[in-house]
Amino acid sequence: MDYNAQLKLQAFLDGELPKAEASEMAxxxxxxxxxxxxxxxxxxxxxxxxxxxxGIELPESRDFFWSKVQREIQRLEAPAPKFAPASLLARxxxxxxxxxxxxxxxxxVVVLIQPVGQFGRTSAADIETALADAGAFTYRDYEAGTTxxxxxxxxxxxxxxxxxxxxxx
Amino acid sequence: xxxxxxxVARHRDKIYARAYSMMRNExxxxxxxxxxxxxxxxxxxxxxxxxxxxxxxxxxxxxxxxDQLRKQKRQRxxxxxxxxxxxxxxxxxxxxxxVNPTAGLERGELRQRxxxxxxxxxxxxxxxxxLHEFEEMEYKQIAKTMECSIGxxxxxxxxxxxxxxxxxxxxxxxxxV
Numbered sequence: 001m002d003y004n005a006q007l008k009l010q011a012f013l014d015g016e017l018p019k020a021e022a023s024e025m026a027x028x029x030x031x032x033x034x035x036x037x038x039x040x041x042x043x044x045x046x047x048x049x050x051x052x053x054x055g056i057e058l059p060e061s062r063d064f065f066w067s068k069v070q071r072e073i074q075r076l077e078a079p080a081p082k083f084a085p086a087s088l089l090a091r092x093x094x095x096x097x098x099x100x101x102x103x104x105x106x107x108x109v110v111v112l113i114q115p116v117g118q119f120g121r122t123s124a125a126d127i128e129t130a131l132a133d134a135g136a137f138t139y140r141d142y143e144a145g146t147t148x149x150x151x152x153x154x155x156x157x158x159x160x161x162x163x164x165x166x167x168x169x
Numbered sequence: 170x171x172x173x174x175x176x177v178a179r180h181r182d183k184i185y186a187r188a189y190s191m192m193r194n195e196x197x198x199x200x201x202x203x204x205x206x207x208x209x210x211x212x213x214x215x216x217x218x219x220x221x222x223x224x225x226x227x228x229x230x231x232x233x234x235x236d237q238l239r240k241q242k243r244q245r246x247x248x249x250x251x252x253x254x255x256x257x258x259x260x261x262x263x264x265x266x267x268v269n270p271t272a273g274l275e276r277g278e279l280r281q282r283x284x285x286x287x288x289x290x291x292x293x294x295x296x297x298x299x300l301h302e303f304e305e306m307e308y309k310q311i312a313k314t315m316e317c318s319i320g321x322x323x324x325x326x327x328x329x330x331x332x333x334x335x336x337x338x339x340x341x342x343x344x345x346v
Contacts, residue, residue, distance in 0.1 A: 006327065007323050007324065007327055010323065010326065010327050010330070011308075011323065014301070014308070016307065016308055034265070037265045038265050040265075041265050041266045041330075041331070041334050042330050042331075042334075044266070044269045044334065045330045045331075045333050045334050045337075046302060046330075047269075048269075048279070048283060048333075048337065049283065049298070049302045049303070049333075050302075052190075052280060052283050052303075053183070053186040053187065053190055053303050054186075055276070055277075055280050056182065056185065056186035056189055056190075057182050057185070057186075058181050058182050058185035058199070058202065059195065059199070060199065062178050062181070065177070065181060065199075065203070066174050066177055066178070068203055069177060069203055069206045069207060069210075070170070070174070072203065072207045073207055073210050073211075076207065076211070
């Protein structure tokens with residue numbers, strides 16, 4: 001028996017063959033011992049399996065199993081938690097945070113792209129001078145090439161007003 | 170909900186048994202049958218009564234098992250035996266089992282032996298067998314459920330039956346030694 005004939009024999013057993021082919025297989029079984037033996041083996045397997053599932057029982061009690069099913073159903077059917085309406089302060093905070101971040105970015109950009117000009121240099125010069133000597137102020141105009149130094153020493157005023165200073169005597 | 174609880178109580182063993190036949194694992198079968206009941210509740214409005222409620226529920230658990238088995242198959246390497254069987258031919262060389270290897274066995278003993286033999290089949294062969302023998306599906310329905318051709322169903326079923334007969338005969342020999 002070739003493989004196709006074996007499969008046909010199985011289909012015959014399962015009632016899947018059209019009438020004409022089923023009659024052919026029925027007559028084959030009567031005259032071919034090999035076919036008859038194979039059909040018997042297939043039938044036996046079916047018989048063995050019949051009722052096999054009938055003896056299988058769920059190894060959990062009715063109440064326990066149902067409680068699990070019920071809990072899962074209730075969990076899935078529970079409405080999604082709603083968010084409480086945001087307070088005015090929270091809403092302001094939500095607006096202020098990105099606004100402050102944006103402002104910070106803008107300030108940084110402005111500072112970075114500010115061309116190093118006259119004002120910047122002058123300020124720097126003034127600060128340097130102020131740090132070097134608390135009584136001296138310097139103004140530099142780079143374009144005009146002018147530097148103006150203003151000295152304001154307390155000793156000058158005090159000396160003029162006080163006779164106790166002996167420096168000028 | 171009380172009526173549904175009654176339905177669960179009535180059909181829970183059948184649904185679990187089908188899951189167990191397909192999965193061969195108690196824990197997985199419990200989880201999948203539980204999932205099937207939850208899905209059954211959610212889709213209850215879709216139940217038209219064309220088939221019995223038990224049959225409808227069984228189809229749900231079968232589909233869940235098939236999804237799970239496909240996931241598992243993707244995660245593991247196919248055994249050489251399964252690949253041989255898939256390519257066909259192994260069952261052609263098997264000698265025909267002329268004597269019923271389960272004759273004279275007690276019910277419990279028989280169940281144990283079938284259980285062990287089913288466990289040695291690949292999931293494709295076992296599933297075809299379960300769908301045909303227990304679910305009484307026709308070749309066409311099995312092919313649709315398993316997403317394969319009718320020819321594949323026929324060869325898988327033939328292999329599964331012959332392999333099962335051989336395994337049962339071997340188990341009988343082992344037990345008698």
